Each structure stands twice: as structure tokens, then as C-alpha cells.
Amino acid sequence: MHNHEQPSPITSPFFTTGTKILFGIMSLGILAYLYRMFYGLGASTNLDNQYPWGIWIAIDVASGVALAAGGFTTAALAEVFHKEKYHVIIRPALLTAMLGYTFVVIGLLADLGRYYNVWHPMAPSMWQGNSVLFEVGICVMIYLTVLYIEFLPIVVERFKGRVNFPGTLKSLNKITESVLGIADTTLKRVTFVFIIAGVVLSCLHQSSLGTLMVIAPSKMHPLWYTPLLPLLFLLSAISVGFPMVIFESILASRSFHLPPERHVLSSIAKYVPILLTIYFIIRVLDLVYRDALGYIFTFDGHSIAFLIEMSVGVLFPIIMLFNPKVRRSMMGLFVSATAAVIGVAINRINVFLVAYQPPYGNGSYFPSIFEIAVTIGLISALVLVYRTLVRIFPVISVDKTAHEAEMANPMHRSHNSGWVTK
Amino acid sequence: MDKSRRKFLSTAAVATASASMLATTGQASERLEHNQEELFSVLVDSTACIGCRKCEYACNKTHELNDNPLSFFEDRSVLQERRRPEHDAFTVVNAYKDARAKEGEAYVKVQCMHCNDPACVSACLVGALSKDRHGPVLYDAWKCIGCRYCMVSCPFQVPAYEYQDAVAPRVRKCNFCTERIHNGERPACVEICPNEALMFGTRKEMLDVAYGRMSANPDKYDKHVYGEHEVGGTSWIYLTHAGFQAAGFPVLDVQSPAEITENIQHGIFKSFLPPLALYGLLGLIMHASGQKEDSEDSKNA
Numbered sequence: 001m002h003n004h005e006q007p008s009p010i011t012s013p014f015f016t017t018g019t020k021i022l023f024g025i026m027s028l029g030i031l032a033y034l035y036r037m038f039y040g041l042g043a044s045t046n047l048d049n050q051y052p053w054g055i056w057i058a059i060d061v062a063s064g065v066a067l068a069a070g071g072f073t074t075a076a077l078a079e080v081f082h083k084e085k086y087h088v089i090i091r092p093a094l095l096t097a098m099l100g101y102t103f104v105v106i107g108l109l110a111d112l113g114r115y116y117n118v119w120h121p122m123a124p125s126m127w128q129g130n131s132v133l134f135e136v137g138i139c140v141m142i143y144l145t146v147l148y149i150e151f152l153p154i155v156v157e158r159f160k161g162r163v164n165f166p167g168t169l170k171s172l173n174k175i176t177e178s179v180l181g182i183a184d185t186t187l188k189r190v191t192f193v194f195i196i197a198g199v200v201l202s203c204l205h206q207s208s209l210g211t212l213m214v215i216a217p218s219k220m221h222p223l224w225y226t227p228l229l230p231l232l233f234l235l236s237a238i239s240v241g242f243p244m245v246i247f248e249s250i251l252a253s254r255s256f257h258l259p260p261e262r263h264v265l266s267s268i269a270k271y272v273p274i275l276l277t278i279y280f281i282i283r284v285l286d287l288v289y290r291d292a293l294g295y296i297f298t299f300d301g302h303s304i305a306f307l308i309e310m311s312v313g314v315l316f317p318i319i320m321l322f323n324p325k326v327r328r329s330m331m332g333l334f335v336s337a338t339a340a341v342i343g344v345a346i347n348r349i350n351v352f353l354v355a356y357q358p359p360y361g362n363g364s365y366f367p368s369i370f371e372i373a374v375t376i377g378l379i380s381a382l383v384l385v386y387r388t389l390v391r392i393f394p395v396i397s398v399d400k401t402a403h404e405a406e407m408a409n410p411m412h413r414s415h416n417s418g419w420v421t422k
Numbered sequence: 423m424d425k426s427r428r429k430f431l432s433t434a435a436v437a438t439a440s441a442s443m444l445a446t447t448g449q450a451s452e453r454l455e456h457n458q459e460e461l462f463s464v465l466v467d468s469t470a471c472i473g474c475r476k477c478e479y480a481c482n483k484t485h486e487l488n489d490n491p492l493s494f495f496e497d498r499s500v501l502q503e504r505r506r507p508e509h510d511a512f513t514v515v516n517a518y519k520d521a522r523a524k525e526g527e528a529y530v531k532v533q534c535m536h537c538n539d540p541a542c543v544s545a546c547l548v549g550a551l552s553k554d555r556h557g558p559v560l561y562d563a564w565k566c567i568g569c570r571y572c573m574v575s576c577p578f579q580v581p582a583y584e585y586q587d588a589v590a591p592r593v594r595k596c597n598f599c600t601e602r603i604h605n606g607e608r609p610a611c612v613e614i615c616p617n618e619a620l621m622f623g624t625r626k627e628m629l630d631v632a633y634g635r636m637s638a639n640p641d642k643y644d645k646h647v648y649g650e651h652e653v654g655g656t657s658w659i660y661l662t663h664a665g666f667q668a669a670g671f672p673v674l675d676v677q678s679p680a681e682i683t684e685n686i687q688h689g690i691f692k693s694f695l696p697p698l699a700l701y702g703l704l705g706l707i708m709h710a711s712g713q714k715e716d717s718e719d720s721k722n723a
Contacts, residue, residue, distance in 0.1 A: 040588030049506065049582045052570035080704050082711040113568020113583065113591040117548075120567050126548040130684050133571050134547035135691070196704045200697055204690065215541050215575045215683045218674050230686060358579050359672040360506050 007394040012256045022380040029377010032370040044370040050358040051365035058352035060107025063345040066237045071097025072202035073241025079195050088397040093245050098147040103382045132211045139205035146198045153187045158393050207234040222292040223306045224355035239275040242268045243340035250334045266327045273321040305354045313343010462557040463625035468662045471619035473529035477611035481513045484610040509582040509594040520664040530669045533596040534580045536657035542572035544680030557657040558598035654678030
């Protein structure tokens, strides 16, 4: 029934007012990034000995990893559980995850004092199996590789049968085609290995990111400190996977003037309130068990941060998305999915920054202008690279019948890049 | 299909939950394997400290942190500032209120506590931090990637960072004068201390001295040897009169934080079984649901 929906490169123009603004923000981000590289963390950030971690860890790394969870939740649903109707969202979710993790690494490099030593965890002589961060690092690195491998078939599909090098390179056409042919058949046979590996690796490092702060019990506010943090991080990552897919799918269809995948988005949305309710119940039971409920209504900074996190990110989407009417409305879906996405980001910020109370803290941490510029610059860059790649590769499924009505003008379709013919 | 999906999620959840549970039920393991005979310690008797800051001078000189002469450290006004160790000052002396002491204030020297089971060593993903068998917690700048997770994990807020260095910043902290004690000498700060506020010996000896002083002068000392049990015990231990909280030390659990995370970590990775089991389970589900899909397709055809 969805046979007419095939992933294909998007034909919308690259430059719009929106992309121009994003370019501006990205440029500022690049300048701030260079400033950090030349002048160091002291000059560019508000980090100090009391607050060694800031938004580059809480947002760029921790939230980035959580919000890239759409990749593995979608893969689990559509490919492990073979729910065929969800196939149209696999590729966008995969691309988001791949770019998400890539930008996590770029963000991390800004934060590392000795970024050029980032390869050290891979050297067996320096392996440190007791370190939670070691596990996160290794899993993220392998998973990033797996994501690129999972994306390879899309690259092969784009070029197979269309290789057309110009001029003297013509002699390479045949051999390139045969390489692509072999790659195509091999990849088709082995992708399942990587798909499952991706899900397992995600479960491992999503939860281990939560374990990170378990090592600082005396420095963490009781509303967030629990040995269950790994479970809570895993559950919230799984819960935010589909909201993230909904969020970006609706944004993309608006931006590219495509009809939204109404049916599919409404359908995956029904899992979200169930997952969030499970998360909510465990979260509350844990607070009861640790006798921390009393901190919720003290209405100091921590209590307010907690209340915002839970009401925006958990309760609001639960109430909205249990309602079938909301799930059928694109506006309703978008608003609730956005709330869930923001909620997980707030949770990561709360766990890594707000809950962190150094014993001799005086003053508090607030990000510098450079830290903010790098963070929003990375987000802008991610959107721009995403936009570039979906115009080159068959990622987004286009309902041809509906789309062609919209794009009646054939001029829209003449954007082929030089060495590829359709 | 819905059921199997939920089953997967619940299995994954249960797997993580039980791994986390292992953490809380895990036995007080054989983590503290240090040979007590060769584990060195410094006893800081805060009641004997006169706030002369000679230890700061000796430390700065030994670790070549600066060329400040002894007279520089005679400025007693900084004692009121509640300073913390910095990248260019591995130890600092602070004043705190103590009714029993002359002028109503006592002094306490602060530096790396050299935990028996250090959180920073457990946290470091490349093994740049290590625990020497004689007690020092040591840092290897060559391995360090600069993630600063050691600073996040330290319950005493000790490691400091060279934020001002854009090229090769280091984590900086007291190294227990490891070269000196391996040569049979005492740490520089202990050697210069004019009033026996600092004493160096094996950890067992220092605990004996601490309890000996306490029983000889019961009115003079608070009944808590700080660092004996905190976070699994520390190499540096403290005696005070006004109590360790008055002296500015945090209230800490006896369990080392490293033990909590390592139990979770090793629970999840026990012989790689949980990840492999999850892999196998997902493989089975993928296979089974794929076949179901096929048979439905052929029925439809």
C-alpha cells in the first residue's frame, strides 16, 4: 500500500531564509570553536575547578546522544520487529543518528583539554575497564562506525547503475559499477548483523551515560541522584526516540513542502505515552524509595528545575499523546513531540549541571558566550548537513502521487550533480 | 507483535534494573587489598597546626610551582579565605572557628586525600590516574585526554585544571611527594612542619598515633578520625577538636563511590554475557518476526 513511497533525493532549493540564518549561526559557532582551539578552555569557557563540566558535555554530548536515540528505536521497531509500515522513517532516523553522533564527537573535541589524545581509549595499553566513561567512549565509537556502515547501502543505491565519470575518468565507470554491485549484494546479506549490534550498543551506552554521575553521590542533588540513573537514562532515551522522529519528520516535510507521513507518525506516537508512563512510574517510585519526595515542593532552584523537567518533558506529552485526537493532528503531534524532546534535554542538563553541587562551590556555572555559540553553531551545522545529504541521497520517502501534484513544474527536478545521471 | 516488542523493552529494562540492583546488594568486596604494612599515611593533627604556611612553601618549592620566598607565605590574611588547592598550589592552609583554640581559630591543611579506593582512578578512562601501592594517587599527563571526569568524581573537590593552557593542559594535584617517599624520605610538607601537626608513617601506625593522642587527651579531640573510613578510607587522616565539619570537610559515606559504579558496570558486562544475551534475543526476534511477515506475505499473494 505504500509502494508508491520510495526514498529519493529531495529537490527543494538549498537556500532559503531559514538556511541563510543557520549559515550565519554556524559561522559564529566556527569562530567560537577556533577561539577555543587557539586560546584554550580558560579563555573561552566559564568552566573552573568547581564546575569542570558545562553545556558542551550536558547538551552537545549527553543530550546529543539521547536525541539520536531515534536511530536505534526505529531500527528495533521496523527491522528487528519487522513492522514494515515504519520503513519510511528508518532512513531519516538513521541519518539523524549518524549526524547526531558525528556532532557529538565534534562537540566533545572542543571540550577535551587534550583533544589530540582522543584516540587513547582505543589503545589497548590504556584500556581502563573499571571506567564508566571508557565504556561510553568505546560504545559510542563502535556505534558511530556501525551507523556509517548502516548508511552505506543508501550511498550504494544512489550511485549503482548511474556511475558516469566525465572525460578521461570514463574508463573507471565499469570497475566502479562492479565494486558497487559487490558492495550491494554483500551489504544486503550482512546489514542485519549491524542493525542488531546498533541496538545493543545503544542500550549499553545510553544507560552508561547515566552511570557517569553515579560516581559523585555526595555532589548530586537527591532529586536526581540514584543508582537507577542508568535505567532511567536508557528508558528516557527509548522514550524520546519516536518523539524525535516525529519532531524532525514534521519539520522536514514543512521545510521541503512535502505532505507529512500522517499515518506513520500518528501510529508511532501511540508508543510514546506508554513508554513515558513507565519512565514516570519508576522515577516516582525511586524518589519514594529514597525518601526524596520532600525535595520536589521546596520551590527552590532545584525543585523548580525538577518540576519543569517532569511537567514539560513527561506529564504533558503523556496527557497529550494518550488522546487519539491529538495523535491524529499534526499540530498536536508536533507540540507534544517537541515537549518530550525538550524534556529529555532538560533532564540531561539537570543531571549533569543543575544537580551537580560541588562541596566547596561558591557562585554557580553559567555558560559563556563562546560555549553557547559553539553549541548552537553545532546544531545549525547539523541541520545544514542533513539538508545537504537528503538532497543528494535517497533518504526521505516521497509520496510521488501527492508530491508530483505539488511540484508540477519540471524545472524543480533539474539539479543533478555532475557525475551522476538519472 | 506489540507483545513481543513490549517484551523486548521489558527484558532490556529488567536487565539494566537487575544490573543496577547488583550495585546496591553487592557485597563489601575485597576492594581494599592494600598491604597495610607498605601503605603510607600522613596524620594531620589540626589542633597542633599554627597556620605558619611553611608546608605551602615547601610544597611549592618541591613541585617547582613558583619561586615565592618563605616570606611570601608569612601573610596570614589568606588563612581566612577558605582557599582550595589550585593548579599552582597543591596544598593550602585554612582557618576555621574553634572555641578551644587560641584566638578562637584553628588551622587545617588541605590537599589530595589519596583515597584508598579513589573515585578519580576508577573514573579515568585511559588510566592516567593510578593508585601506588605506597598510597600516592598519581597522574600521568601523557595519557590524559583532558575530559576532567576525575574532577567531577572527586568527593573532596581536589584536582585542579590548567584551564589557561590552550595546548597541553594538565590535571594538577598533590602527588604525596611520591619520589621522596620511594627514596625513604618524608613528604616535603611533613619535613618542614615545625609543630608535629603533620606526621608520616604507615597507615596503621598513624591510626595508632591518632587514637593514642585521642585517649591521652580526651578533651582535646573530637572522637572522629576523619579519613579512617570515609569513602573507603584515605591515606591522609585528620584529627580536630571542633569536628571535621567545622574544619570544612564534607560528610561522606563509608562506601567508596568507585565501588557503586564499578558494580553497575561489571554487572552489565559480566563476561560480556548480558550484551551477548541481548544480541541473541534480538536476533531471535528479528528471525521470528521476519518469518511471520513472510508467511503473511505469501498468504496475501
